[in-house]
Amino acid sequence: MFKKKSVLTFLQAQVAAFLGGITDYGLMILLTEVFKLHFTFSILISGTVGAIINFSINRFWVFKNQSGYSxxxxxxxxxxxxxxxxxxxxxxxxxxxxxxxxxxxxxxGRLITDLFVSYGFNYPLIKNWVFKVNDKQNVIQSN
Incomplete structure (x- = not known):
């Protein structure tokens, strides 16, 4: 069974990923179609901008009570x-x-690729490595 907290964290992380992702995808199209960059370069630039948005939302909203916020x-x-x-x-x-x-x-192709990368690579690493809670933090936060 899933814990309510785990489901809520997953859903919040998907909101963060969506907001970062929509920025990333829109900027990729803008850079490719309007500024005529090759899509691989557009993905590099747009991915960086989307990542900043995603990190900020994850740190300050999704995992703030779980990852040693301060x-x-x-x-x-x-x-x-x-x-x-x-x-x-x-x-x-x-x-x-x-x-x-x-x-x-x-x-x-980017949308298809994003599905696999987001759920199979990004979310597990962000949750279990970037913002991982260690036992020491759990003790401090529960006091």
Whole structure:
């Protein structure tokens, strides 16, 4: 059975991911279609902007009571940056593969790739590594 807190955390994280993701996706299209950047470069730039939004919402809303809210921001930022680098790399590669191998428009390929990367890579790492609660923090927060 799922705990209510786990389900709520998951749903909140999806809101954070959605807001970061919609910014990322919209900016990718803008940079590609209007500014004529190759979509892989657009994904790099838009992914960075979306990641800043996602990190901020996760830190200050989703995991604020679980991750040592007032401390460890440098560690969290470093870990989050590593997740973002992996995420952007996977999204760029996946989108490129869908476009080149399967001749799927980059916008559609990106959406397909995002589903796999978001649920199979980003969420587990953000929850269980970037904002992981350790036993010491649990003791401090429960007092």
């Amino acid at each position: 401390s460890h921001i440098n560690s969290q930022l470093f870990k989050f940056a590593l997740v973002v680098l992996g995420s952007i790399s996977l999204k760029s590669l996946g989108t490129f593969m869908f476009q080149k191998v399967f001749q799927i428009d980059y916008k559609i």
